[in-house]
Amino acid sequence: MPGIDTATLQRLDAAHHLHPFNDNAALAKRGTRILTRGEGCYVWDAEGNKLLDAFAGLWCVNVGYGRKELGEAASRQMTELAYYNSFFQCTTEPTVRLSAKLAELCPHDLNHAFFTNSGSEANDTILRLVRHFWAVQDQPQKNIFIGRHDGYHGSTVAGASLGGMKGMHKQGGLPIPDIVHIDPPYWFGDGGDMDEDEYGRHCAKRLEDKILALGPERVAAFIGEPVMGAIGVYIPPRNYWQEVERICRKYDVLLVADEVICGFGRTGEWFASQTFGFRPDVMTLAKGITSGYIPLGAVMFNDRVANVLSSRGGELAHGYTYSGHPVCAAVALENIRILEEEHIVDRCRTDIGPYLGERWKALAEHPLVGEARFVGMVGALELVPSKSSRAYFPDRGRVGQLCRDFALAEGLILRATNDAMLLSPPLVISRDQVDELAGKTWRALDLTARELGMATG
Ligand code: PMP
Numbered sequence: 001m002p003g004i005d006t007a008t009l010q011r012l013d014a015a016h017h018l019h020p021f022n023d024n025a026a027l028a029k030r031g032t033r034i035l036t037r038g039e040g041c042y043v044w045d046a047e048g049n050k051l052l053d054a055f056a057g058l059w060c061v062n063v064g065y066g067r068k069e070l071g072e073a074a075s076r077q078m079t080e081l082a083y084y085n086s087f088f089q090c091t092t093e094p095t096v097r098l099s100a101k102l103a104e105l106c107p108h109d110l111n112h113a114f115f116t117n118s119g120s121e122a123n124d125t126i127l128r129l130v131r132h133f134w135a136v137q138d139q140p141q142k143n144i145f146i147g148r149h150d151g152y153h154g155s156t157v158a159g160a161s162l163g164g165m166k167g168m169h170k171q172g173g174l175p176i177p178d179i180v181h182i183d184p185p186y187w188f189g190d191g192g193d194m195d196e197d198e199y200g201r202h203c204a205k206r207l208e209d210k211i212l213a214l215g216p217e218r219v220a221a222f223i224g225e226p227v228m229g230a231i232g233v234y235i236p237p238r239n240y241w242q243e244v245e246r247i248c249r250k251y252d253v254l255l256v257a258d259e260v261i262c263g264f265g266r267t268g269e270w271f272a273s274q275t276f277g278f279r280p281d282v283m284t285l286a287k288g289i290t291s292g293y294i295p296l297g298a299v300m301f302n303d304r305v306a307n308v309l310s311s312r313g314g315e316l317a318h319g320y321t322y323s324g325h326p327v328c329a330a331v332a333l334e335n336i337r338i339l340e341e342e343h344i345v346d347r348c349r350t351d352i353g354p355y356l357g358e359r360w361k362a363l364a365e366h367p368l369v370g371e372a373r374f375v376g377m378v379g380a381l382e383l384v385p386s387k388s389s390r391a392y393f394p395d396r397g398r399v400g401q402l403c404r405d406f407a408l409a410e411g412l413i414l415r416a417t418n419d420a421m422l423l424s425p426p427l428v429i430s431r432d433q434v435d436e437l438a439g440k441t442w443r444a445l446d447l448t449a450r451e452l453g454m455a456t457g
Contacts, residue, residue: 006046009034020155038065041426041433043413053413054425054437059229059261059378060292063338064426070293073334077327086115086324094329101336102300105270108279112306115324116297119260119286120154123223125299126256126282127158128318130221133254133305136312139217146210146222146253148184152230153223153258153284162223165231180214182206184228185236188371188382188390200237208247216251221282223256226272232420233380235373241278254305256282260297261378264288264336265345265427268353268376275376281305291335296328344427348377355431359438360423366445367455368403377427381441383419383448393419402451407444412437414444 014028034046041064043053056062063070077094084092095115103111114129116122127145134142147153149164160168161175164184169175183190185203194202211219226241228234248255257280262272266288269275273283282305286297301309309316322328339345347353357374363381364372370384383399385391393399400416407414407421415422425437446456 006034009046040064040066041429049411051408051411051413052433052436052440054423054441055413055415056424056426057292058287059266059424060287062264062266062288062427063291063335063344064428067291067293067338069338070291070331070334073330074294074327077330081326084326085321087319091324092326092329094326094333095324098324098329098332101333102285102298105336106283106300107271107274109303110280110283110300111303112301114299114301115329116286116299116320117295117322117325117328118154118297119258119284120156120159120297121320122260122284122286122297122299123153123162123258124156124158125318126221126223126284127162129299129301129309129316130254130256130282130305132313132316133308134220136314137308141218142220144178144180144214144218144220146207146214146219147179147181148224148228149181150184150186150231150234151181151223151225151228151258153225154260180210182210184224184231184234185240186228186234187237188373196237197239200239201243203237204240204243204247207244208250211247211251211253216253219251219253221254221256222248223258225258225260226262226276227267227375227378229261229378229422229424230417232382232417233373233378233422233424235375236276238276241273241276245278254281256280256284258284260284260286261288261424264291265339265348266376266378266424268345268349270345272376289335290328290332293335294328294331296325296332339427342428348427352427352429352431352434353377356425356429356434356437359434363438363441363445366442366449368445368449368452374423377425379423381421381423381445383421383445385454399448399452403444403448406447406451407440410440410443412440412444414441 010031013032018024035043036046037044043051099113102113131143147162147164151164153159153162161179164181191199257273259271263285267275273280281302283300290296353376360374360379361372363369368383369381371382373380385393396418400419404416449456
């Protein structure tokens with residue numbers, strides 16, 4: 001629609017577009033922000049505001065905005081062969097090349113890719129195929145998935161059921177049967193006086209207790225985000241995932257890592273299982289696989305699971321029209337080429353990640369900040385009424401929103417969950433931009449504290 005003005009777009013949006021994860025009536029009153037352009041770590045809105053995107057879209061624009069090579073890869077593939085499916089004995093060259101590339105990049109024997117359009121569909125896929133894995137080995141009763149309260153694994157029926165968001169379960173009659181949840185590691189809210197190792201063991205033991213309560217012969221898999229994103233960047237104790245792996249092996253429970261946020265460099269390694277030193281049997285991917293330029297998700301299966309599915313699984317009665325879409329695969333290959341050739345993940349681990357971490361953790365000095373957590377290129381600030389206690393603000397969520405709105409007015413995009421401010425910038429952020437980000441965050445904290453009548457930093 002050439003020349004259409006912002007007010008008209010907002011009016012049409014309010015009239016015809018239902019937004020995900022929004023109170024649509026409230027949104028229609030406020031009017032949506034219309035984004036028009038992106039370059040590097042910045043986006044511009046229709047009013048001409050330039051915003052530093054410290055959230056990389058939705059944890060996904062890892063290589064930054066405006067990379068022409070990605071558009072060119074899509075355009076080349078669309079011209080050559082815009083679509084073909086992976087059903088009926090067929091595939092396409094980019095799809096095959098991406099499968100092999102993922103097998104090379106992913107740790108140990110996660111050598112087999114199943115393609116989806118999104119992270120949610122990737123998690124739906126594991127629910128079905130992992131249950132099928134046990135069923136074809138004469139253990140159909142081994143079908144229970146254990147997830148975690150407050151975990152996020154997507155919005156489809158299985159994804160939202162595997163996740164532990166109570167507000168999501170309330171809508172649509174979830175979770176579906178044979179999915180149960182345990183408490184996650186959340187040091188700030190739950191750690192008490194335990195040291196890191198003790199707390200890690202304590203949280204992992206919740207899994208063992210649940211497996212024993214259900215009976216190991218009933219438990220198909222445990223699924224978790226290595227770092228829990230949407231709920232507020234909960235970073236587990238260092239030993240947590242190794243303990244979880246030990247317990248899964250002991251009871252022959254498959255270990256599924258949801259790396260939809262963590263994959264492709266977010267925690268300073270290609271995958272968070274490398275950061276935390278554990279070996280998942282199955283891994284789900286999306287977001288950073290294409291830096292969000294085009295929708296794509298994938299499930300990576302290890303040799304054990306894939307061999308059973310191939311040799312005994314019969315016809316896999318599961319798949320999407322766009323599983324392995326050649327244009328999405330071509331964009332993913334180009335995105336991975338950029339990440340590799342520009343040493344972006346290495347730079348996160350050795351240079352910009354530590355610098356960002358130092359600046360982010362220094363924000364803990366602000367009177368409003370109860371904890372500053374950070375790993376790799378992802379973090380959160382827990383906003384509190386009083387530094388000396390681990391209490392929350394009474395009307396949880398209000399202060400986080402205030403701070404988010406002040407940040408936006410300063411030209412910085414941060415996300416707020418409850419009263420935690422979440423950080424997940426493009427991996428290509430420069431030192432100057434990190435300084436800008438830290439300065440604007442401090443200012444937003446100051447303005448929030450002033451609004452609340454607290455002393456400022
Ligand atoms: N898993 C995790 C850990 C996520 O953060 C998300 C999305 N934020 C999903 C799954 C779902 O991915 P999608 O929105 O692509 O369906």
